[in-house]
């Protein structure tokens with residue numbers, strides 16, 4: 001709304017409601033920080049598995065952005081490059097084995113966006129982590145492609161041979177696990193690079209350090225109690241990636257810090273249970289998806305205490 | 319500290335902090351100037367919360383500066399005084415610059431003399447409690463921090479709610495504004511003397527002057543002044559700097575570590591919070607017999623020379639801005655108040671009222687509203703421990719019953735949540751709609 005100043009010598013005025021100051025936060029900024037942090041483990045994957053990985057990412061990126069565009073058109077909504085499709089594409093690629101056929105990458109990226117996000121109403125409305133939803137769809141649909149993992153195969157390393165992942169075999173030297181020189185999904189590999197990316201996210205305030213701590217901590221504790229090697233369980237598989245980049249996705253995890261901690265502990269317990277008892281070597285994806293489903297419930301029970309609240313405990317919202 | 323709070327602190331599970339917008343206090347070093355008086359003032363009959371004042375003058379009357387021109391009509395109301403000497407030119411109905419409602423206003427054209435009514439200095443120590451309260455009431459003193467609540471009412475709490483602590487609010491946490499800070503630096507004696515009057519009226523045991531840590535000059539000045547006087551019951555309290563530290567509820571929690579119960583007021587926990595500007599006005603009213611006709615305002619933002627000015631009420635924004643060298647190119651938003659709480663004005667001719675602490679010209683920001691992404695930043699910063707995104711959710715879905723469960727009434731509309739929202743959702747606007755709906759529901763029943 002504009003109004004002319006009667007005195008004429010001053011410019012017209014804009015009317016808006018308070019606050020008239022906005023912080024520099026934006027969805028794009030958040031998403032591109034996450035993208036930046038994710039590029040570290042991604043380039044680690046390129047280093048260990050070769051340039052084919054880049055091809056996978058490009059496929060995923062193009063499919064994801066294009067799918068989002070189509071979905072927005074069909075829903076008659078404005079399409080925006082808010083960066084969330086980019087994050088989903090990278091995360092999804094990192095959950096795949098190094099030699100996944102490109103058509104599977106494309107199908108998965110499409111499902112991640114269309115089924116994982118847009119059917120719920122777009123970014124912010126989705127219940128499940130889109131990348132993990134896409135991964136679950138292709139994992140269930142084309143299982144044969146997800147049992148064969150190759151050891152790191154970049155031409156500058158040794159020749160690739162098809163092996164089982166350390167989790168399926170149950171052993172690998174810690175140091176190789178830590179820096180990422182093991183067979184596995186692209187992002188299951190370098191704990192070190194994920195850690196650096198995670199620290200970037202914590203330092204920029206995008207994620208709470210409590211989440212990875214409690215996630216990884218509960219995995220370690222429970223595996224110790226069950227007579228397993230906790231360090232191995234931490235470093236092997238997608239736990240690090242999940243703990244820093246997936247269990248921290250703000251859209252699909254609880255709102256309060258307390259709720260986030262409950263989510264992290266729940267996911268940690270589920271990971272160990274799935275790994276040991278469900279005959280699936282890797283449980284992180286399913287553990288997080290299950291906890292995603294519980295998130296609305298957690299949010300109903302865990303609320304901050306309002307100022308001046310007189311009761312002892314905040315009740316749940318019906 | 320209990321075990322539980324210690325664990326909570328360790329895990330940082332308490333989410334309540336506030337925000338740190340850029341300070342922009344460009345007038346922090348600018349001495350308060352009394353400048354050329356305007357030729358004309360437009361006085362609103364409602365410069366306070368409560369009932370409008372009743373007009374006592376008619377067109378053509380000649381008035382002196384400080385003369386009573388409208389009297390309080392109800393318990394919650396305040397009188398209005400002429401802020402210039404001259405002739406009552408017009409009595410009209412105009413849009414109120416703060417509420418937007420049509421309000422009676424008196425226009426006085428100056429005779430250039432600024433001829434004051436007689437005021438008598440008295441020694442406040444010689445006055446009884448009732449006399450002090452009466453003088454505050456007659457002088458038309460209202461809360462100058464923004465609320466505009468008639469001060470004399472706050473000075474007489476019900477007998478079953480004794481006040482043990484007075485907090486002089488010098489936080490001034492909003493960006494740009496430096497009116498209170500300058501007042502504390504330049505007139506610490508008025509603030510402290512006023513505070514002593516308030517303490518005596520309230521029979522309070524102790525008082526705090528609360529200032530944010532980022533105002534070292536004001537802190538040093540008051541500390542030195544208090545040391546000189548050696549007042550055992552008046553303490554300086556240095557606050558952490560964050561917005562909205564100056565909101566009474568937050569201030570009480572910060573200074574005394576107690577919370578005002580839901581739906582209650584500060585007096586329920588035995589506390590009186592007064593803005594330092596109001597306290598100085600109390601001193602002027604009681605000791606000098608001076609009615610409230612002027613106050614310190616910060617004229618700032620995109621003006622050529624930002625200043626702190628002693629401003630007569632009813633002066634138009636355009637006059638004040640002209641005194642500061644005019645609007646700089648790009649300034650297209652005029653606010654009465656700071657950037658977080660200020661109210662946008664329709665025109666540069668809007669007259670200032672008692673509760674305007676700042677006239678701010680800035681560049682408007684128009685950000686497109688997007689869907690909430692559940693980033694929870696609004697929860698993290700809400701000083702009242704609320705979940706602002708829930709207000710947005712349920713107002714959008716028009717499920718108003720839920721709003722009360724999420725304690726909408728506790729929200730003080732500080733705007734911290736809207737400030738941090740990456741989706742640029744105008745959360746305060748949604749909150750106001752929600753409050754209107756809740757209010758409608760209670761009145762329907």
Ligand code: SF4
Nearest residue numbers: 700729731732733735
């Ligand atoms: S405006 Fe209300 S909900 Fe938002 S931060 Fe301030 S008190 Fe909390």
Ligand code: SF4
Nearest residue numbers: 690691693694696739
């Ligand atoms: S800050 Fe904005 S986007 Fe984030 S949760 Fe609150 S309302 Fe949603």
